[in-house]
Structures are given as structure tokens and as C-alpha cells.
Amino acid sequence: GDLKKGDEIIIKHKNKTLSYTVTDSKIVWPSETHYLEKKNKNELIIQTCWPIGTSIKRLLVFAKPT
DSSP: OOOOTTOEEEEEETTEEEEEEEEEEEEEOTTOGGGGSOOSSOOEEEEEEESTTOSSEEEEEEEEEO
């Protein structure tokens, strides 16, 4: 819930460091899964519950490689 547009996300995987910049975030209903469908673009989507600790909605954070 603290990430905002312009923030950097760093992921380390298999001896590589990947850097992403947050472009958007949305709070959606759990049934709104179309945001998570595979698309032909290089994008990271982080999903968590919203409000944190509940199962009412989902917070989606979108980021693109930098």
C-alpha cells in the first residue's frame, strides 16, 4: 500500500537484478481478474489484499522495466 507512481522496485532472481518503476495502482474487486491476464507487454503486477489483512478487495501495483 506504500508504493506510488515513480517508485522503484528491485527484484533479484537467478543472479540477476531487475529494476522496475511503478506506473499505476488500482483497488479492484477479487472478481476483476482481467487485469492479471497475460498480455504482450513487459509489465510487473504485484497483487495483495486490500485493506491489508482482509479479503474484501485487491490492490494491484503495475510497474514497467527501467
